[in-house]
Amino acid sequence: MTLESILFIVFAAVGLASALLLVTRRNPIISALYLILNFFALAGLYLTLHAQFIAVIQILVYAGAIMVLFVFVIMLLNLRDERSLREGLSWKKVFAAGVSFGLLMEVIYILMTSASGMTELLPAKATEIGTVEAIGSRLFTRFLFPFEVTSVLLTAAIVGAILLAKKKLD
Amino acid sequence: MVTLTSYLILSAAMFIIGATGVLVRRNAIIVFMSIELMLNSVNLTLVAFSAFLGDSTGQALVFFVMTVAAAEAAVGLAIVIALFRRKQTVNLDEINILKW
Amino acid sequence: MIENFILTLTIFLPLAAGIVVLLLPSGNTRLIRMAGVAGSLVTFIVSLALYVLFDPARAGYQLVQHADWIPSLNISYLVGIDGLSLLLILLTTFLTPLALIGTWNSITVRLKEYTVMVLLLEVGMIGVFASLDLVLFYVFWEAMLIPMYFIIGIWGGQDRVYAAVKFFLFTLSGSLLMLVAILSLGYFASIVPNGHFTTNLVELYQVGASLPVNVQLWLFAAFALSFAIKVPVFPLHTWLPDAHVQAPTAGSVILAGVLLKMGTYGFIRFCLPLFPNAAIQSAPFFSVLAVIGIVYGALVAMVQTDIKKLVAYSSVSHLGFVVLGIFSLTEEGMQGAIIQMVNHGLSTGALFLLVGMIYDRTHTREIKAYGGVARLMPVYAAFLLIISLSSIGLPGLNGFVGEFLVLLGAFRSVTLQSPAYAAVAGLGVIFSAVYLLWMYQRVMLGPVREGGLYGGHKLTDLTKREIATLIPIVIFVAWIGVYPRTFLSQSALVSKRTVEYLQGVQRSAPAPLTMRAADGSMQELRSR
Amino acid sequence: MIAYTPLLVLFPLAGFLFLGLAGPRLRNEKLIGIIGSGMVGLSFALALGILMQMLGSAPEERKAVVELFPWISSFTGTMGSFSVSVAYQIDQLSILMTLIVTGVGFLIHVYSIGYMHGDRGFWRFFSYLNLFIFAMLNLVLADNFLLMFLGWEGVGLCSYLLIGFWYEKKFTGDAAKKAFVVNRIGDFGFILAMLLIFVTFGSLRFDTVFAAASILSPGRTVMVWITLLLFLGATGKSAQIPLYVWLPDAMAGPTPVSALIHAATMVTAGVYMIARCSLLYALAPVSLEVVASVGAATAVFAATIGLVQNDIKKVLAYSTISQLGYMFLAMGVAAFGAGIFHLMTHAFFKALLFLGSGAVIHAMHEEQDIQKMGGLKKHLPVTYWTFVVGAVAIAGIPPFAGFFSKDEILWKAFSSDFGSWVLWLLGALGAVMTAFYMGRLVFLTFEGKERFGHDLHPHEAPKTMTVPLMILAVLSAVGGFLGVPKSLLGSNAIEHWLEPIFDPANHKLLITEHDIVWSEYVLMAVSVAIAAGGIYVAWVMYLKRTGMADRLAARFSRIHRVLLNKYYVDEIYDASVVNPIVTISDEYLWKGVDTTIIDGSINGSARGIGAIGSALRRIQTGVAQSYAVVFVGGIVLVVGWLLLQSH
DSSP: OOHHHHHHHHHHHHHHHHHHHHHHOSSHHHHHHHHHHHHHHHHHHHHHTTOHHHHHHIIIIIIIIIHHHHHHHHHHHTOSSOGGGOOOOOHHHHHHHHHHHHHHHHHHHHHHHSOOSOOOOOHHHHHHHTSHHHHHHHHHTTTHHHHHHHHHHHHHHHHHHHHHHSSOOO | OOOHHHHHHHHHHHHHHHHHHHHHOOBHHHHHHHHHHHHHHHHHHHHHHHHHHTOTHHHHHHHHHHHHHHHHHHHHHHHHHHHHHHHSOOBGGGOOTTOO | OHHHHHHHHHHHHHHHHHHHHHHSOTTOHHHHHHHHHHHHHHHHHHHHHHHHHOOTTSOSOEEEEEEEEEGGGTEEEEEEEOHHHHHHHHHHHHHHHHHHHHTTTTOOSSHHHHHHHHHHHHHHHHHHHHBOBHHHHHHHHHHTHHHHHHHHHHHSOTTHHHHHHHHHHHHHHHHHHHHHHHHHHHHHHHHSTTOOOOOBHHHHHHHHHHSOHHHHHHHHHHHHHHHHHHTTOTTSOTHHHHHHHHSOHHHHHHIIIIIHHHHHHHIIIIIHHHSHHHHHHHHHHHHHHHHHHHHHHHHHHHTOSBHHHHHHHHHHHHHHHHHHHHHTTSHHHHHHHHHHHHHHHHHHHHHHHHHHHHHHHHOOOBGGGOOOHHHHOHHHHHHHHHHHHHHHTOBTBHHHHHHHHHHHHHHTOTTTOOTHHHHHHHHHHHHHHHHHHHHHHHHHSSSOOGGGEETTEEOOOOOHHHHHHHHHHHHHHHHHHHOTHHHHHHHHHHHHHHHHHHHHHHHSSOOHHHHHHHHHHHHHHHHO | OGGGHHHHHHHHHHHHHHHHHHHHHHOOHHHHHHHHHHHHHHHHHHHHHHHHHHHTSOGGGOOEEEEEEEEEEOOSOOTTOOEEEEEEEEOHHHHHHHHHHHHHHHHHHHHHHHHTTTOTTHHHHHHHHHHHHHHHHHHHHBSBHHHHHHHHHHHHHHHHHHHTSSTTSHHHHHHHHHHHHHHHHHHHHHHHHHHHHHHHHSOOBHHHHHHHHTTSOSOOHHHHHHHHHHHHHHHHHTTOTTSTTHHHHGGGSOHHHHHIIIIISGGGHHHHHHHHTHHHHHTOHHHHHHHHHHHHHHHHHHHHHHTTOOBHHHHHHHHHHHHHHHHHHHHHTTOHHHHHHHHHHHHHHHHHHHHHHHHHHHHTTSOOBGGGOOOGGGTOHHHHHHHHHHHHHHHTOTTSHHHHHHHHHHHHHHHSTTOOHHHHHHHHHHHHHHHHHHHHHHHHHHSSOOOSOTTOOOOOOOHHHHHHHHHHHHHHHHGGGGGOOGGGTOOOHHHHHHHHHHHHHHHHHTOOOOOOOHHHHHHHHHHHHHHHHHHHHHHIIIIISTTHHHHHHHHTHHHHHHHHTGGGHHHHHIIIIIHHHHHIIIIIIIIIIIIIIIHHHHHHHHHHHHHHHHHHHTTOOOOHHHHHHHHHHHHHHHHHHHHHHHO
């Protein structure tokens, strides 16, 4: 048991548990909090992979920005206590869960049966590519055009969000 | 020894949990959060591959996924607000105008 | 130099005009109308250059322009004209401005979109007549469907949506089969030694003729169904009355004047030369349908109570003559069919214009609501009479030339082998007089209605603008009637070569498939 | 002169175009009248000039063809392809017809100036008349069947226009339409005949066709078809059984129209056509028999109806049908010359009678019922005397025109190789009735007591109307001398003049000149006697013992009613042809086939697809999550299938 293994098991357990809790809680606020926990667990996992920059960004963007948005909306809609949203079991849900589980089994089966040549993580190399510098040079050379296009996407999203959320169009 | 496969299985499990959430929950906001969960599990895959292959492309792609996730969250939540304004609910079962 | 792109210019000028109209302020209706008319008029003038540059004495396609489009499949932008397409392109460019001028005040809502649609329609129509590549043809064929759909569906009468959908579905269901046939033709071109996939019409002429007869028959049927719906051949005609009745006047004029010709054009351009054996075999079948259409259309037209429906059914009857002429597979029949296409475009186009003019005044199409109009609108009465007579086929006006040549062709046709076709078709001569004169009598003659009110409106005679629309048509009606040579000479070579080609096929040894069957049975006999 | 032949046609055309376009603005009846009649007068003068030139040349040089321009052709000029020109042919027959058309036409134009005075369609009337003359001249001058057909249809059109001239009355429209449609039935036959002629002879030019026909021997089936189909056309245009029904109704038009179109010229087109094609008929003796039988039957049939009609124009209309029957009788017994001769004299006296009746109607303020006339002799002296001349001429009293022509026909009907005593007897029967109803017409209209209201003061027509009457009266009186038979020491000039035209046919039929025989004189005496007898009976019945007619009518009331109702032929046609066609078209074809079967099956299939769709629609809950479940399920299946494949 190396330190890395222990860290991986801890973060994986926290991530899976928080994910399960996220989808099972009735109150969206609670769900949101579990999602934040999940984000932190992921950030930890990124660190075990020596992806420092992504881990930081994960905290900043997801936990910092996106989750604030979620919580803000939940507050705005005042959805804390909604009796009408009673979520009982139904054949549909059982079926959906079964389907999902089937998919999981298939994926795991594929992963287990296919031989993976890369069992060894090379820490030096991994640390090198996880730096801001490495990712930045990638983004601004090979992915320059998609990177610029994301700006358009974001602008469109902003405009769209404002338009949709506005009370009336005139 | 933590192998690539263990990261991938973890990520698959989280993805399926998210997908199940999308499929079974009626609360639109929780569905959205489940979608975020799915996106994150994909990010984990990308980062894992990137690290094990020694190629920063995967991490660059995570960047784009995050951008898309942010945009999706903004627009999606705006839609939820608009729907709520019309229907006074975020219950997806009641939003069934997609037929005909 | 100009020869190279004049055709492309003609095809896409209306598109340019449409874009210009799109940029105009939608409030200025007068400007939009002027721009639409100007665009179509310029197209007409440019198309006259086609007439000047075209040499009727030269065989084959002229003014050809070729450009790669999808090189990997040998699909190209290939346009060119012969005498047949020349006449029909001129008919199109001639009728479009008249349709726009003649309905100057009829359209009040979404005028800009309407004008653009009409111009787009013109692009599609000219393109159909000029395409020498099957895929290009197909694209124009379908492209023209869309503006027509909207013209009927948006600016039509009460049941416009039903009519538009009916029109669209009828036409589309036929043309989808045609697309399949086009692709399989290209495929057949690729499986011969040294062959390659192509949709070039000229190359496919050889491919089609060499196919076994049963394959030819299937492909022929796919093409013919599409064209027969468009013509329309009995019993596929029921979309026509609805579409005509519901369409706005300009839509009816173009629909009757040009769109229906696409079906008969397709028969001559594609069905006959591509699948000669199949065409010869199915000639009696189509001739029977044509003859039924002639008599049937006339009889049903006779009992209509709606003027536009009457004219629509008369189209069924008149186009029966065209189909009969084509499938008589004689030079006279072919020439008659071609001139009859032009005639029908002029006469029925004018009839729809005239009906539209009176509809604009009274807002009713019921024949019963009229009577005695001649007294109040003498000029209108004169025009309606001339056009009706042209439609009846009075010698000296245009209709007679076509009908007589068609009857002559059908009468002496080697393929049909019976004068009965012509004899029964001749009955149409009687019935056309009945329904048109009866209509004329009920609408124009008799005492003026009480108070001179029709549909609650007072009648005023034609305006100068309306007269100016009709006079060019009347001039051509008389011109073709008195001196049809001008027009017949253009298409003479096409008719002659098409007919000679088919006759050659007919005379040569029986087609491979039947020969094989005969051999087989011979062997069976021997083995016994 | 002959080179100017196209001008014959172009003058009236110019008149039509000018009056048709500028007419509404002229507003001057005198000017319009002068232009309208002047154009026809010019044509007449030119025709006279051409006649003079022809008289001055040898008989074989009297024929000429003037070609204007090619008309319809399939154009490529290969063997046997179709080509027809606009070309006019001058010969003995066509010049005679031209003179009749333009001469009588001119007089009627002049007459119309007076008759149509004050009508708001004055200019329209004259432009139509000019158009009619144009079409009629095309008919008689054409050098091919197709151009003849143009004239043939053209006169039909003018007939339509002029019958419906007073279009604001309901029945004029009906009559006009009926005339055109019934004529079209005949034209259908004409068209088919042309197609057969072209297929048989490879041309539609008279010269070519007749040259080819002259070497054929009689008795071919195709010739029977051609001639019978042509005759179908003739029965339509010339109002013979069974297509005569339009002519009585056509009297709805203004009276000059009845005189010009429905008496003198257009209705004789069928006779002219058969005369022109005499050679073709000579090749089909069966058809000749048909023509003769139909002609004789029509002559008697129409005369019986004419006996009891009370409308002055209807009497004349049935008389016209009957006289046309005589002309066809003549054609049928191969007495082509006699038929044309009767055509000419008939044009004179029937135009005269119609114009006279027009003057009467004019004077009586549009009253046409002869029972409400009487004693008009003293009010309308000129009309009376000219009318009497016409009546005597048609009745066949020598030496007026009708005697010579009708007697010639009756004699040929008896003596010709194709005639028989039955045909003669029918002809003679018709002649008795003709004399009777003409006598009745004259006596009821002009003699006896005045049976009209005293507020009516009939007065003689103006000069423009009476002068043409007088000219026509003179022609009716002396016109017969052109054809005095040899037996009466005449030269039979007109038949001699036409000989070159009919020689080929006569050769085929082996007809030779007969010697004068005593029976000709006997028959001549008989026909004079029956003419006089007919008039005498009319005199007795309608003047001497005025109640007798009514008593007879009451005695034979059933027959009288049948005759008065024209044998109910119109009703029979309506019930057996017109109504079934309309009903079938409406109930079965349109509402049955179109709406129910075709649209029904199409809408039905559309509805079927719609039904399938609405059944499948239940699957569509509209809940996006359900769709997503199916979506994921699909992925599971696809991945699973791929996994199974890979092992």
